[in-house]
Amino acid sequence: MKRKLTFLEGTLYAGGAIANNVVTTVTIRGSFSKACLQAALDKVQRRHPLLNVHIEQDVSSAPYFVQATIKKDIQVRVIDRLTDDDWKSEFVRECLAPFDATDSLLLRVVWIRGENLSDLMFVGHHCICDGRSVLNLMNETLCVLGNPAMDIGSYDQFSSVLDFIPEHVKRNKGNRFIAKCLPMIVKTALRFAAFKKEINRCNPYFIHWNLSKEESKAILEQCKFKGLSIHTFLSAVFLTAYGDVDGRRRCVKLFCSIDMRRFIKEVKNDMLFAFPAMVPLHLKKSSARNIWQQAEMLKVALAKRMEKLTVYDTLVFSEGLTPLIPQITNYAKKDKGTHAFTFSNMGRVQLEEHYGALAIENLYAPASLFALGNPSTLSITSFKGQIDFMFTSDENFLSYPVARAFQTRALEIIRTSLLTK
Numbered sequence: 001m002k003r004k005l006t007f008l009e010g011t012l013y014a015g016g017a018i019a020n021n022v023v024t025t026v027t028i029r030g031s032f033s034k035a036c037l038q039a040a041l042d043k044v045q046r047r048h049p050l051l052n053v054h055i056e057q058d059v060s061s062a063p064y065f066v067q068a069t070i071k072k073d074i075q076v077r078v079i080d081r082l083t084d085d086d087w088k089s090e091f092v093r094e095c096l097a098p099f100d101a102t103d104s105l106l107l108r109v110v111w112i113r114g115e116n117l118s119d120l121m122f123v124g125h126h127c128i129c130d131g132r133s134v135l136n137l138m139n140e141t142l143c144v145l146g147n148p149a150m151d152i153g154s155y156d157q158f159s160s161v162l163d164f165i166p167e168h169v170k171r172n173k174g175n176r177f178i179a180k181c182l183p184m185i186v187k188t189a190l191r192f193a194a195f196k197k198e199i200n201r202c203n204p205y206f207i208h209w210n211l212s213k214e215e216s217k218a219i220l221e222q223c224k225f226k227g228l229s230i231h232t233f234l235s236a237v238f239l240t241a242y243g244d245v246d247g248r249r250r251c252v253k254l255f256c257s258i259d260m261r262r263f264i265k266e267v268k269n270d271m272l273f274a275f276p277a278m279v280p281l282h283l284k285k286s287s288a289r290n291i292w293q294q295a296e297m298l299k300v301a302l303a304k305r306m307e308k309l310t311v312y313d314t315l316v317f318s319e320g321l322t323p324l325i326p327q328i329t330n331y332a333k334k335d336k337g338t339h340a341f342t343f344s345n346m347g348r349v350q351l352e353e354h355y356g357a358l359a360i361e362n363l364y365a366p367a368s369l370f371a372l373g374n375p376s377t378l379s380i381t382s383f384k385g386q387i388d389f390m391f392t393s394d395e396n397f398l399s400y401p402v403a404r405a406f407q408t409r410a411l412e413i414i415r416t417s418l419l420t421k
Helices: 007-016 034-047 086-096 131-146 167-171 173-192 213-226 230-245 291-308 311-319 322-332 400-417
Strands: 002-004 021-029 053-057 063-067 075-080 107-113 117-125 204-210 251-258 277-284 341-348 358-367 377-383 386-394
Touching (some): 007 063, 034 075, 086 117, 086 204, 117 131, 173 322, 204 358, 204 400, 213 230, 213 291, 230 251, 230 341, 230 377, 277 291
Antiparallel strands (some): 002 063, 204 386, 251 277, 377 386
């Protein structure tokens, strides 16, 4: 296999010099051996072509996924589990540790091993996977750990992102014109930004919390009763909370991370893929509306945005920007963006509570400590009836005390909303 990285994959790879990792952790009750874990990972590795590659660059510095000539095992680092919070320091360590993508595989695992309670941490390079992908890898590994005889199959890797695009989209004269002009426009814009100073990113942090099962159930029931998704409700909550904490902003904007799998039928939910669409949502301060009314407004706004989302056109346009990835990466190191944070809601996670003799105690939402653009990201999952939150950022973008105030205000709004008719 030799495949050129797509535009977004190449942007996330960023020349390989920085860490762009997706990390998630699960707490498991029960015992297993390293040999059994490695055997499970071997099956997962055989299933996914992108778990058997490293990255090479051609003479023009364009990055390619290349099949490893010698089989390499997925690395498992084992440490002793001393406290329930050991995963927190390991999360930061793994987020900030870059892959040597030219020589090693793009997934690794940390086993924080206890006598009958362990944490498994999956770390994937963002250029091969998103949060949903890492959760799927975790699920497959646990399935085989619980049932070593299970066959999880395999699939073929696509040769180019253009394989997904219908011929009429590629041949459209308007699309071809835009695809030809867009790189020139972007190249010109990047020249004006060349003299901007790179932003110092040396104080990353994360905040983890969750709602009780009772609160989670109550919110889901209220959303269902009012005909709203939990996504639009939480968007309204966190946009409002951010605006309340940062009084300078009259209008707060977030980017919703939309899973492109839902639009590209060739890419199944259990395949590795790293091509999200970013849809902006904004909310103006308005004391005249309660949180449910604001959520209704965002529901309408998001529906309109989704109607205008042209996935195949976006793929055509973005691939024309591939030669500009080094300049775009350089720009992203200097830019804070116009949004307050990125919102990634993975919803109800398709993990089981039991895998054979193993029981899942806790799951922590997948998250990253981004080294490009605005690093402020809110990741949300729901597992065992409990909504889990991970907020990540850097002191040079949003101070930790302000982030804590943002978290506290959001919780206040959520709890108050349950009393609002």
